[in-house]
Amino acid sequence: MKKGLNSYQLKLIALCFMILDHLYSNLNWPMHEYLNWPFWPQWIPVITRFVSPLFLYLMIDGFYHTRSRQKFLTRLFTAALIMQAGNIVLNYVFHNVDHYTGKYTFRSLISGNNIFLTLAVLFAFVWCLENMKQRKKVIPSVVLAFLTGAFSLILEGGVYLLPVTLVVWFFHERRALQCVGIGVWSSLLLAKALLSYFTGSMGTSLYTDLCFDNEWAMFVVIFFILLYNGERGKNTKFTKYVFYVIYPIHLWILEIVRNLIIP
Numbered sequence: 001m002k003k004g005l006n007s008y009q010l011k012l013i014a015l016c017f018m019i020l021d022h023l024y025s026n027l028n029w030p031m032h033e034y035l036n037w038p039f040w041p042q043w044i045p046v047i048t049r050f051v052s053p054l055f056l057y058l059m060i061d062g063f064y065h066t067r068s069r070q071k072f073l074t075r076l077f078t079a080a081l082i083m084q085a086g087n088i089v090l091n092y093v094f095h096n097v098d099h100y101t102g103k104y105t106f107r108s109l110i111s112g113n114n115i116f117l118t119l120a121v122l123f124a125f126v127w128c129l130e131n132m133k134q135r136k137k138v139i140p141s142v143v144l145a146f147l148t149g150a151f152s153l154i155l156e157g158g159v160y161l162l163p164v165t166l167v168v169w170f171f172h173e174r175r176a177l178q179c180v181g182i183g184v185w186s187s188l189l190l191a192k193a194l195l196s197y198f199t200g201s202m203g204t205s206l207y208t209d210l211c212f213d214n215e216w217a218m219f220v221v222i223f224f225i226l227l228y229n230g231e232r233g234k235n236t237k238f239t240k241y242v243f244y245v246i247y248p249i250h251l252w253i254l255e256i257v258r259n260l261i262i263p
Contacts (some may be wrong), residue, residue: 007058008233010224011243014054019250021048022113026254030261042211049217052115052157053164053182054224059119060168063126065232073127075244076120083248087112090252094259113251116244118155122165124148129169160189160215179222186219 005013024044031037066072090096091109098105128145131137152158152165167181193213197206210216233239 002229002231004229005224005227006229006231006233007061008235008239010054010058010228013224014051015243015246017048018051018247021045021051022251022254024048026251026258027261030258034261034263042208046211046214046217047220049214050220050224052118052161053218053221055115056119056122056161056164057168057178057221057225058228059123060126060165060172061228061230063123063130064172069127073120073123076116076123079244079248080114080116080120083112083114083116083251084110086248086252087114090255090259094255112255113156115156116247118152118158118161121148121152121155121158122161125152125162126165126169160218164218175225179225182222182225183219186216189218190216192216 021044024040028040032039062072063069088109091111092104096108096111097103098108125145125148128141128148131141132145149162152162163185164182167185168178171177171181193210193216194206196213197209204212
């Protein structure tokens with residue numbers, strides 16, 4: 001066994017921080033507003049910002065090691081469809097309507113987290129890039145790469161994850177350069193957050209602004225990438241599907257709890 005952390009161990013760490021992040025984003029405000037609980041620390045979303053980039057990194061690494069890319073992609077899209085169906089049901093049950101019209105709209109019904117869809121689209125994007133690199137089905141791959149890349153920008157986290165995808169794919173098997181690329185992207189996001197604060201602050205502190213505009217903190221993923229030993233770790237049905245199950249279930253539970261708290 002190599003030193004460091006394998007893919008399964010990294011996913012478990014990411015899973016714990018993901019749940020913490022969703023607890024904060026779903027329950028922090030309603031518990032304070034309606035139950036008089038104190039606000040949770042503002043830094044929580046900062047320390048959890050590495051989660052999506054880490055899952056993305058491991059997905060791209062898995063792209064090169066999976067026995068069937070088609071099955072991998074099908075699994076992601078199936079999980080995305082199930083997640084979306086659950087979101088629609090909850091939005092309908094809890095009467096999530098348009099604030100201006102008071103009626104259900106397509107946008108109000110489909111709202112909710114669905115990182116599965118973002119990852120599925122970015123997986124397809126990487127597949128197109130790899131085909132172009134190997135000169136396979138070049139024209140269809142160029143078209144699909146453009147479409148999937150553009151589509152990812154309107155999905156959860158896509159604006160921030162698309163550049164990470166390009167860096168991780170382009171510097172595949174050159175981990176140091178992957179880390180440098182992610183570090184540069186994080187620095188640009190930090191510069192954007194600082195510029196936004198100094199040019200348009202609404203009276204909040206720099207600390208509060210950086211905790212809110214926190215995508216710059218994805219640089220923390222670099223430390224986990226460097227700890228990754230390249231091994232898969234435990235490989236059972238449970239370890240393969242546990243993340244596909246926990247992600248939707250915990251979000252649906254949190255959505256139900258949040259709506260029960262808010263009158």
